[in-house]
Amino acid sequence: MIQHEEIEKVENFWNEHLCGKQFVNEEIYTPAFFNEYRAFRYKKEHHLLEIINEYDSSNKDTLEIGLGVGADTTQWAAKSKSHTGIDLTDEAVYSTTKHLELLGLKGTIVKGSAEELPFKNESFDLVYSQGVLHHTDNIENTFSGIHRILRPDGEFIIMLYTKDSFNYWFRIQMYFRARMLAEIFKNKIGLKSNPTWAEHYQNFKKMGWKYLSWKEFPHHCTDGPSCTIANIYYKKEIIDLLAKHNLIVERTEKYHFPISSKHPKLERSLAKYLGFYRFYWGKKI
Template identity: 85%
Template sequence: MITEENKLEGVENFWNDHLCGSQFINKEIYTPEFFNEYRAFRYKKEHHLLEIINDYDSTDRDVLEIGLGVGADTTQWAAKSKSHTGIDLTDEAVYSTTEHLKLLGLKGTIVKGSAEKLPFDDHSFDLVYSQGVLHHTDNIENTFKEIRRVLRPDGEFIIMLYTKDSFNYWVRIQFYFRLRLLFEIFKNKIGGKSNSTWDAHYKNFKNMGWKYWSWKEFPHHCTDGPDCTIANIYYKKEIIDLMVKHGLNVNRTEKYHFPIASNYPKLERKLAKYLGFYRFYWGDKGIG
């Protein structure tokens, strides 16, 4: 029987083995060259992030960041906030972020823990920031409850989640990737070989059968790699309703990230506004 604990352990194991973003950098991991190149890569590919972070005045704010990866955004918040606390489910991200802060001479408190049970007192933070993390939890409602609990009465949040209202979900994942999987199944049946990514998809298919191709299961494996088991994708209304249910007010949302080369930022930004895969939610702690 698969329990919530088993699922959480699976998520932890996956991200321990696949430190988010590290696969894009061809440098020895945890070296100054690795961290410097990663920051440059991240803010070229996701050029909206520095805008979002810099638009928020956190000079007198205590900031909590949920989900750390290599720690690039952590360095931005730590440099401009009254205090910064970061939490991640994995040892790998905790270590990477700690080393990243040390390299730049920045201060922050980095802890290991789950977004579904934050190890902080009530009313501890002015801002909760989470970029592309909470869709990897099996019970996102628990994370919203916890975020509300640790926010101060006038606290705010900035959260990014994958959105179904996007080109990436409907055209790439549900149409192109499905056709590609069928092609790879056929190719392997007649003795052909797939590249490493599609070979992993094919192995998953052999293990799970047609359940793997299902509308519910397949998208989980098409965002952060075939071995990723939980990568939920949501409708905007679905998330707003859940946030409101758990006492969080949503003040605005914006879409970002269209899957074209980052050499065309102006075009990418225009397309992402309507078809983007990353939806950011800005809001505050509701009354009650």
């Protein structure tokens, strides 16, 4: 059963925090804004263009779930027979539509939920989703929908946060948890936290020690303290859930280690084993 209240929380968060805009200083929605964002994105996440470009979509109808500022959308729209994008938020839909227009690219951009994909059966050859589906309340609803809208032997490329990572075990569960305890102590003796940790502290005041629980705390340590749903998965867990919906994983790879983008070779070497982003490539059976 789809919990619309939870989906609304996700929508509200991402409407207020358009993914990626915080990294750009230019006036939002201007050509300079989009140009700077694309440059930033593909420098920091240097694996993305390789992943997108290795797939020949020149004769394919592609779907992207979750859009953000629309950088990846422009890549798929430029190379696919047709490209459709869907996002839960008005902000991402507007941003992506504007991004395409400014680059003279064609694409169909719609507002909708990943858990209730509003497309006909067997509409697409490929479903691509990068860093989005871990923000769904029930990822199985999405996997079921992906199977339905893919054509026979249709393919998918999705990225989800993985527990098999340095970021999950050491940065979130250990360092962030220790920092949270320190911030609680600071506030108890009258000292103030910076804005991010002040927000964490307000969450703690509302939820009590439950906020630091093994299950609850990681949600708030990925995309901001007010992010309520940011699931982190084991590799086998996702492979099994996909298989349950007749989506078979053919390969996986890990990316993204939290160090400066000035050291891409080192970052990629570490990410191969300790990365927080796990990509899954597979197909419908």
